[in-house]
Amino acid sequence: MFPLSPLSAEAVMTSPPRTTPAGKPLLEIVGIDKSFGSTQILKCCSLEVHPRETVVLIGPSGSGKSTLLRCVNLLEPADEGNVFFRGEDITRDLRNAPRLRREIGMVFQNFELFQHLSAAENIMLAPMKVLGLSRADAHDVALDLLKKVHIPAKADSYPDELSGGQQQRVAIARALAMKPALMLYDEPTSALDPEMIREVLDVMAELSAEGMTSIVVTHEMGFARRAADRIVFMEAGEIVETAKSDAFFGGTVNARAQRFLEQILH
Ligand SMILES: Nc1ncnc2c1ncn2[C@@H]1O[C@H](COP(=O)(O)OP(=O)(O)OP(=O)(O)O)[C@@H](O)[C@H]1O
Ligand SMILES: [Mg+2]
Numbered sequence: 473m474f475p476l477s478p479l480s481a482e483a484v485m486t487s488p489p490r491t492t493p494a495g496k497p498l499l500e501i502v503g504i505d506k507s508f509g510s511t512q513i514l515k516c517c518s519l520e521v522h523p524r525e526t527v528v529l530i531g532p533s534g535s536g537k538s539t540l541l542r543c544v545n546l547l548e549p550a551d552e553g554n555v556f557f558r559g560e561d562i563t564r565d566l567r568n569a570p571r572l573r574r575e576i577g578m579v580f581q582n583f584e585l586f587q588h589l590s591a592a593e594n595i596m597l598a599p600m601k602v603l604g605l606s607r608a609d610a611h612d613v614a615l616d617l618l619k620k621v622h623i624p625a626k627a628d629s630y631p632d633e634l635s636g637g638q639q640q641r642v643a644i645a646r647a648l649a650m651k652p653a654l655m656l657y658d659e660p661t662s663a664l665d666p667e668m669i670r671e672v673l674d675v676m677a678e679l680s681a682e683g684m685t686s687i688v689v690t691h692e693m694g695f696a697r698r699a700a701d702r703i704v705f706m707e708a709g710e711i712v713e714t715a716k717s718d719a720f721f722g723g724t725v726n727a728r729a730q731r732f733l734e735q736i737l738h
Contacts, residue, residue: 492558498523498654498685499544504553504563506539513539515709516553521654521687526680528696528717529689531706532732537689540706541656544687545569545576558653574602577647581659583639585631591618591642592627595649602650610649617645621675637668641675648679655679657688673699691736697721705729 492498497520506514514536521527529537542548544555546562546569555563557575562568585594595617596610605613618624621641623634631639640660647655657676661669673692677699680686690696696703696717703720705713705728713726725733 492523492653496559497521497556498525498558499687500554500556500559501540501544502554502556504540504543504550504555506536506543506548506550513709514543514550517706517709517711518553519704519711519714521685523653523685524683525701526684526686526688526699527702527704528700529687529704529706530691530696530732530736531712535706536709537706538658541578541658541687541689544654544656545572545578570602574650575653577650577652577655579640579643579647579655579657579660581663583631583636583643583663585639585642585646587631590628590630591623591634591638591645594631594642595646598646599649613649614645617648618642620648621645622671635668636664637671640664640668640672644672644675644679653685655684655686657686657690659689659691661690661692693721693733693737705732707732 499521501517501519503516503518504514505512505516517540529540531537539548543550546566549564549566554561557572562572589597592611592614595614596607599605599610599613600607615624615627618627621644623638623641626634626638634642660676661672664672669692673695676688677695680699700717703715703717704711705726707728713729715725719725723730
């Protein structure tokens with residue numbers, strides 16, 4: 473018999489806690505470090521995200537934004553420090569990974585849809601495989617979610633029959649199908665033509681307004697103004713500034729963050 477991998481061991485884990493104690497952060501990152509080889513990429517990063525909050529993460533290329541997100545859902549375990557989800561330390565125990573991937577939805581720049589599956593089938597896959605839904609029930613879930621992302625007529629379309637903006641909205645619907653408690657978006661519109669950016673940001677802003685807790689790596693400052701509760705600025709692996717959205721756009725920010733903001737706005 474093959475030994476159980478950390479991932480398959482999850483099958484025998486009990487149901488996860490699905491609530492966050494009142495007043496506690498949903499996610500708490502405490503002093504995490506991460507190196508690749510001899511290069512330190514994340515330097516003592518700390519961040520709290522409370523239920524229903526939308527946090528926008530900005531910073532220059534290579535500053536560690538994607539790596540920070542990847543440490544949250546254990547695609548990359550942090551070297552030092554801790555990540556707490558619903559108060560539970562999930563930092564380095566890979567047995568937590570499958571459960572976290574159910575509770576934490578991730579949307580990437582390049583959609584990463586299965587090309588041989590229709591939009592509906594892309595969304596149905598995880599609810600059927602992971603949650604054990606019947607095909608009919610999973611199909612109902614998919615149709616509801618396609619309505620939510622404003623493409624109800626595209627259920628039977630394959631990714632190559634959809635625009636980039638539509639594909640990204642299918643990817644968002646696919647993440648939502650697991651009823652995540654937290655959504656992570658890593659530059660979800662940076663691969664899109666300008667005319668499609670708005671329709672994706674609108675869906676994300678609607679989800680935030682409904683109370684979906686989110687961390688969004690984006691340089692779309694219109695979205696940040698509209699949807700973010702807080703803005704976090706990273707530089708060279710450090711969280712340099714965390715500011716309420718009003719304060720950030722009101723100009724009372726750290727000088728380096730201000731310079732970066734001026735660069736991306738002009
Ligand atoms: N798997 C890896 N192995 C080695 N180095 C890596 C790895 N992943 C990221 N890096 C390095 O870590 C640094 C931070 O990368 P990261 O992708 O987190 O930055 P980012 O802020 O998301 O940048 P961008 O805005 O370009 O997406 C970069 O110097 C990158 O080359
Ligand atoms: Mg990145």
